Amino acid sequence: MENSRTSDRDRGLVFNLQRFSLHDGNGIRTIVFMKGCPLHCLWCSNPESQNRCEELSIKTMRCIRCGTCEAVCRQQAIRLTGDTATVDRSRCIACGTCVEHCNAGALSMLGQWMTVDEVFEQVIADKAFYESSQGGVTFSGGEPLMQAAFLKQALLRFREAGISTVVETCGYASREDLESIRSLTDTFFYDVKLIDAEAHKRFTGVTNELILSNLAYLQESGSEILVRMPLIPGVNDSEENLAATGRFLKETGLPEIQLLPYHSYGASKYPTIGRSYTFQSHSPSAEEMERAKAMIAGYGVKVKI
Numbered sequence: 001m002e003n004s005r006t007s008d009r010d011r012g013l014v015f016n017l018q019r020f021s022l023h024d025g026n027g028i029r030t031i032v033f034m035k036g037c038p039l040h041c042l043w044c045s046n047p048e049s050q051n052r053c054e055e056l057s058i059k060t061m062r063c064i065r066c067g068t069c070e071a072v073c074r075q076q077a078i079r080l081t082g083d084t085a086t087v088d089r090s091r092c093i094a095c096g097t098c099v100e101h102c103n104a105g106a107l108s109m110l111g112q113w114m115t116v117d118e119v120f121e122q123v124i125a126d127k128a129f130y131e132s133s134q135g136g137v138t139f140s141g142g143e144p145l146m147q148a149a150f151l152k153q154a155l156l157r158f159r160e161a162g163i164s165t166v167v168e169t170c171g172y173a174s175r176e177d178l179e180s181i182r183s184l185t186d187t188f189f190y191d192v193k194l195i196d197a198e199a200h201k202r203f204t205g206v207t208n209e210l211i212l213s214n215l216a217y218l219q220e221s222g223s224e225i226l227v228r229m230p231l232i233p234g235v236n237d238s239e240e241n242l243a244a245t246g247r248f249l250k251e252t253g254l255p256e257i258q259l260l261p262y263h264s265y266g267a268s269k270y271p272t273i274g275r276s277y278t279f280q281s282h283s284p285s286a287e288e289m290e291r292a293k294a295m296i297a298g299y300g301v302k303v304k305i
């Protein structure tokens, strides 16, 4: 819960704590999903992670049109229209009053301010599972480095407790912020989406010079890194991009990359926050994954799929 006596350094905006994950690092892990991201990838499967603020979510299928939310909202930000309630996001101040009064469970607030202690206490509850599986905690998002001061304090706390840490990052962060957490992080999962800067900007909203130079910096600093790339047909599966990716990894001295097949599982989340999922691609076939693997591997880089 938000506490005005704590500083930003001690509080983070978290939108989910996912226990017993087996996919974001070694062993059994708890994933701390931080809210806020400097990129806006068109295919994002966690759209609720992008804005660094609390957001009202509505599951229209659950709405029974009781009208309570409209009655209690002092901002006149939520109204019954057609089959459901709809939110005027330019008016909503995310006060949460309507959430408290919606008995149908149609409304929820995305994002909760938590102190380092609160995150630590929830994560440490599964310490026995981490110990038996060589697991730990993974900070994901969104982009955890958007809340670098909080992240640093949290990583310090887990380091002192002997818990393994992974930070999943898009790499778009100041060198100063990256440096502040580098030595406190056991492993970085580092996303590389596209090598061409202009295409990167078109699909994610930002260019990639900072991302690639930060990756090279981490490599030179001796950090443990797993580079990952979502393979997205029509975005980054061209011969040109795969060759450029292989070349970049080789020249930077990064021995390995993991390719993750694109999926559209996050599409249904977009309408709950008043957005539409307009991105179009398809999940790559086994043949498309193998082709991409072979192309990058041709540069002497190990490729996991």
Ligand code: SF4
Residues within 6 Å of the ligand: 062, 063, 064, 065, 066, 067, 068, 069, 070, 080, 084, 085, 101, 102, 103, 104, 105, 106, 107
């Ligand atoms: S309070 Fe909940 S169920 Fe009632 S109209 Fe609002 S969103 Fe729908």
Ligand code: SF4
Residues within 6 Å of the ligand: 056, 072, 073, 074, 075, 076, 077, 078, 087, 091, 092, 093, 094, 095, 096, 097, 098, 099
């Ligand atoms: S969160 Fe607050 S401002 Fe937003 S719709 Fe609900 S009651 Fe209104």
